[in-house]
Each structure stands twice: as structure tokens, then as C-alpha cells.
Amino acid sequence: MGYTVDWTPAGPRLLETLNVQPDFGLTGEAPPIFGQAAKASLVYMAKQPANPSGEAIVVQKNHPLKI
Numbered sequence: 001m002g003y004t005v006d007w008t009p010a011g012p013r014l015l016e017t018l019n020v021q022p023d024f025g026l027t028g029e030a031p032p033i034f035g036q037a038a039k040a041s042l043v044y045m046a047k048q049p050a051n052p053s054g055e056a057i058v059v060q061k062n063h064p065l066k067i
Contacts, residue, residue, distance in 0.1 A: 028055070 029050065035042055059065050 024045070032042060032044070057065075
């Protein structure tokens, strides 16, 4: 078909590649927010419903942060 697909393992790394102008990418919910805050040129094409149980904040056992 004349297309090349390169997979990137994570959203933050995908957003770093915006400097080389990828045509399309898939990422989680948070990385685009950081990208927009850094003035990255990006456009949302689609979204999936949020999955709150699919994400977590992980801290060490004795860390003072408690949720």
C-alpha cells in the first residue's frame, strides 16, 4: 500500500516524536495533556471512554502519600 508503520511503546515517547511529524499515534489519557502544556502541535482524532481502573498511582509501601 505504500505505508510504513513504526510502533512506539508509550505515549510520552510518541509525543517526543512530534518533532519528526508522525502522521498518526495512539497514547493514553495523560501524555497529550503534557504535550499540549509544552505547546506541542497535536490534534485529537478520536478517543476511547476513560477506564479509571486501568490506571494507577504506585508509591513505595512506606511513602507518606496515601489515597
